[in-house]
Amino acid sequence: METTKKSKVLVIGGTGYIGKFIVQESAKSGHQTFALVREASLSDPVKGKTVKSFKDLGVTILHGDLNDHESLVKAIKQVDVVISTVGRKQLLDQTKIISAIKESGNIKRFLPSEFGTDVDKTVAVEPAKSLVFGAKRQIRRIVEAEGIPYTYVVGNCAAGFYLPSLAQFQPRLTSPPRDKITILGDGNAKVVFNREEDIAAYMIKGLDDPRTLNKTLYVNPPKNTLSMNELVTLWEKKIGKSLEKTHMTEEQVLKNIQVYPVVPVYVILSINHTVFVKGHQTNFTIEPCLGVEASKLYPDVKYTSVDEYLSQFA
Amino acid sequence: METTKKSKVLVIGGTGYIGKFIVQESAKSGHQTFALVREASLSDPVKGKTVKSFKDLGVTILHGDLNDHESLVKAIKQVDVVISTVGRKQLLDQTKIISAIKESGNIKRFLPSEFGTDVDKTVAVEPAKSLVFGAKRQIRRIVEAEGIPYTYVVGNCAAGFYLPSLAQFQPRLTSPPRDKITILGDGNAKVVFNREEDIAAYMIKGLDDPRTLNKTLYVNPPKNTLSMNELVTLWEKKIGKSLEKTHMTEEQVLKNIQVYPVVPVYVILSINHTVFVKGHQTNFTIEPCLGVEASKLYPDVKYTSVDEYLSQFA
Incomplete structure (x- = not known):
């Protein structure tokens, strides 16, 4: 041919x-x-x-x-x-x-x-x-x-x-899990891996x-x-050990698609590293020749405090 | 002014x-x-x-x-x-x-x-x-x-x-958590929320x-x-309940930045919904007028099976 x-x-x-x-x-x-x-x-x-x-x-x-x-x-x-x-x-x-x-x-x-x-x-x-x-x-x-x-x-x-x-993306593992695994749906849909x-x-x-x-x-x-279930069984045989399985129902999958962030998590996490771990928003003094602080400069603005903001959810 | x-x-x-x-x-x-x-x-x-x-x-x-x-x-x-x-x-x-x-x-x-x-x-x-x-x-x-x-x-x-x-992005919550929370680092860095x-x-x-x-x-x-710790305390007071706290160390944060997927998780998850929950790769018959299957067409290709592929990790 x-x-x-x-x-x-x-x-x-x-x-x-x-x-x-x-x-x-x-x-x-x-x-x-x-x-x-x-x-x-x-x-x-x-x-x-x-x-x-x-x-x-x-x-x-x-x-x-x-x-x-x-x-x-x-x-x-x-x-x-x-x-x-x-x-x-x-x-x-x-x-x-x-x-x-x-x-x-x-x-x-x-x-x-x-x-x-x-x-x-x-x-x-x-x-x-x-x-x-x-x-x-x-x-x-x-x-x-x-x-x-x-x-x-x-x-x-x-x-x-x-x-x-083994399709574990949150976070994405670099080698297959050896203790527990999340399976989407009932795990019986046949999938092709090449x-x-x-x-x-x-x-x-x-x-x-x-x-x-x-x-x-x-x-x-x-x-x-x-199927994912067959894939997991295959892996379990290779390592001679059973994994703890959690199923994410279709309803939960569809809900998670909505709530996972649109920006890649690794971008968010690297921003949050500077903010929450390193404290780069507050670990310096504002030099008057270079910067001014807004709430001091404009005391007439009645800003919403974090305390007030959180009250809407309690 | x-x-x-x-x-x-x-x-x-x-x-x-x-x-x-x-x-x-x-x-x-x-x-x-x-x-x-x-x-x-x-x-x-x-x-x-x-x-x-x-x-x-x-x-x-x-x-x-x-x-x-x-x-x-x-x-x-x-x-x-x-x-x-x-x-x-x-x-x-x-x-x-x-x-x-x-x-x-x-x-x-x-x-x-x-x-x-x-x-x-x-x-x-x-x-x-x-x-x-x-x-x-x-x-x-x-x-x-x-x-x-x-x-x-x-x-x-x-x-x-x-x-x-409350900075919970994996998955991103739509209202603050009421049972457990992950805190990046020691949670003492001061952050500004506006x-x-x-x-x-x-x-x-x-x-x-x-x-x-x-x-x-x-x-x-x-x-x-x-700080994140102060933010959590503020929230706990509002709901009159203590949260179970897990700290992600800086080392773990830096590692996770590497292993989280570059493609947004919500994109991956919506692809995986069709593949793993719905089984769209295999739930149809290939019509000969429209499609052909590769391993049948080219039996001389010695493809790597999933079984063989997984052996490298075991």
Whole structure:
């Protein structure tokens, strides 16, 4: 089923978490591989290193940017297949890739950024509904409307994101728990966990394959399809120990989505470290040449004291 | 100390969380008030309502955008004072406001977006160090280098953000806890909590005041300056009940900043709701006309099973 000549591949977003695996797999499997990289990424210590590793694999680095239409078209004209691995916040910016593919007119296959659950089979709640699933679905519909040949690769759960913590994100554990674990819902829903390298391997296999043209390529290997309860049992067997299980009911999950902060907890916590641990709001004297204190300067303002504020909740 | 004629005020970012309070206070206190609003905000259900409430207060709505230099200059030319209330992610974009103020040449006072701890007195850890404190500090230095008259308003902790949960963010409580509470560090650092309306009142008082020119205006009212331990005691008195206290040591705080997820927990949890509670990865049959399964299509790929993956941690 392999075509005789392997397609030339452009990866957009290649220095990102998942993109790295795709670029590596594409180059290693003998595709002439190009990575579109922003000039700014070269001076970034982490991304600069990634770019160097790409060069060592024979990848051609093209300088460009999603927002630079000319650079996009120029890059796309050199290849047969475009793979987008842009991050969550740039999903809708993929319309710019679609425009450039239309203008170039030479692309045999486009693989938009997916790397998750099938967005056409999912009924999600907010904020994932709009931020993730809605955005990916919108891109799919535009690709189809424009008549661009596509493959949607549904990679399901990336193992490196889910398995080291056994899906314990609050806080996110760096190795699986050995005493207690929280299970969402009844823990019987079947989930698919795939190693990033494997998702990349199937993706690169599929991009020249007529059997995946204008289709969704599901990465659902049977050995990787298991429920959270089965996952926990598997882990318990490995460590020879039973974990204390707490279930978070669906009702509680939905309520927690509302009450968890919109700003990432690690940002809040680093602010709170300066405020609550270090006391940086009060551990200095206001120098009169540089600062003035408001309640002294404007004694006519009847400010609400903390005491009064808290009374509304008691 | 009041000037005879009140300055005309432009608020940039007025439909945001803190901006609303500033626009309202400016208009109510008799300043001719202008709000720069993006056209897109008008069709947003929440922001559209806010804009309507501004109009009811006599605020002049100007259409424009940080990225539209001409619209910025045009807006700035109509006023004496510019207040920025842009959000965390737009802090560095305030260089665009600074350029427009330089070009306009008529601004008597600029109040950049602060609404937190004094960034020149804070030694924060990442990510707040760069994302918040570093960005605000950078803007201060540019304002000073450009010779723009300024006031930095240090509002410290916004009550509406901190007090309803008594700083319990994981998950964020919607009313103060009545059984147990986590305290960062020893709980003795003195913190300042101010109601948003009061921060706005002091800010608007200060913008025409020669005593605040090129100075920092600290909002540190004595009744609102208290330690976390004192805050908890105050709350315990109100509910006539003692809370079970857990201290998170500084070491643990610093470790947690590393392990908390970078993506907001509420986004992760809403994704996990579809995956772990609803089972959307596996609760459908792949229609052959639309999809293909990778491990069946490419049996030569030796994928890593979940079982094998977990072995590395056991």
